[in-house]
Amino acid sequence: MSRENHNGPTDEFTQARGTAYSHDSDAGEEVVEVQQLPLDSWHRARGGRMVAFAGYEMPVQYEGIMAEHLWTRAHAGLFDVSHMGQLLFSGPDVDAELETLLPGDIKGLGEGRMRYSLLLADNGGIHDDLMITRLGQENPFEIERGAFYMVVNGATKWDDLGVLREHLPDEVSINHLDEQALLALQGPEAVTALERVVPGVASLVFMTAAAFEYNGNPLWVSRSGYTGEDGFEISLPGEAAESFAEALCAQPEVKPIGLGARDSLRLEAGLPLYGHDLDLETTPVAADLGFALSKRRREEGGFPGHARILLEREQGPIVKRVGLIVEGRQPVREGAAVVGADGSDVGKVTSGGFAPTVEKPIAMAYVPVALATPGTRITLAQRGKVHHAEVVAMPFVPHRYVRKG
């Protein structure tokens, strides 16, 4: 047997999905130096199966994707996401300057508050999706009050840095924290486990962040994540990552979780993955990320692609990102076609797989708006076979964010 050849983008998650059990080397594969992250040997000692991912060796799974996925939904999973880009922005009017590239209300973001936003291209396409936090006086980065901390995708961080440096004035300093580790602890028992190791974190609510300490190491902890569950993301010095991960995994609620389950968890949570569900060809409106366009910014404009994005908001986009529940048991994956009544391709599946909590195959797809209403039955084609699916509202599994302490 052989591994499936994916036709879609060949960045991080394609590699994670394509478990190459036959270890065939792909002909013509670009040779890129793969780097190690601070927890590399820790993952290996824990039985993590390592794959090249966004330029780093990363664990795709430990005991198995299904078990890890279900453990995270029931207890708490520890994810190493140190491949992601952690950036600091400071300087005069840094908030106003960032608003020239992001469509969110950055000026109105309070200290210790974070927001999901998009790095937009001039045509309204998406360079990346990201989280941005305004720092207060007390932060572990030795940077001035009012500076910003941003987390961007690992596969896009170098391109993002280029775009940001090109568009922001020299007065705005950009600092790439490339020696900083980033861990995520996700699941309903994450708060219980983390509070034992880092007292005080339970006081955070969803989308807030603050400085804490572990064994004398400074931590930046936010209550946020990419699974739809309650949980935290913890930025810390790379040299402290191993002892901190060990302390977390010593808690009975916590197991290490690989990138495979991270993908199935985020898919069930209806959260898009850059490079698959979002790219330079998709706009925030088509991607159904209208919530990232704050009211003041929509009215004032002043971000890339404003005219096109506003027009799409008023007149409706041509295609829209929707959730699908696929009939039968066979997963329909990225690259499958959405087929119209006349048999022509009218859209495409951008993410898909078997959903362990839903216990069915699910997918995200871009479909014409006429087919985007929940309840619509649509036809898909994959490797010469027809599948049927129903458009459903996302998330597939309810979010369980903790909005009040």
Added chain:
Amino acid sequence: MSRYFTEDHEWIQVDGDTATVGITAYAQSQLGDIVFVETPEAGKTVSKGDDAAVVESVKAASDVYAPVAGTVIEGNAALADNPALVNDDPEGEGWFFKLTLADAGELDALMDEAAYQDFVSKL
């Protein structure tokens, strides 16, 4: 009865002029949790190396090739409702299909168990 193996991690158990085909324990361990299996219809003729079945884990879809030419006798109906049988017993209850051999001479090109174990140990 003799069992042979391919470099693509199929096994084939031969009994007279019929044989049973599945994927190896190594293959299932590399695939992980199997969520879907599609087996061929009875009567389908396959050549050596043809796509004969599909196996899908949580993350990836893979083709299972026919190790030798033949005519399919039956697919393993139990896998439709319980694809995890391939994880639980890949070289037993988790078989994929049975076929009538077209040319028993094709078996000579396959590996025996010892050669396959040696092959896997070098991956």
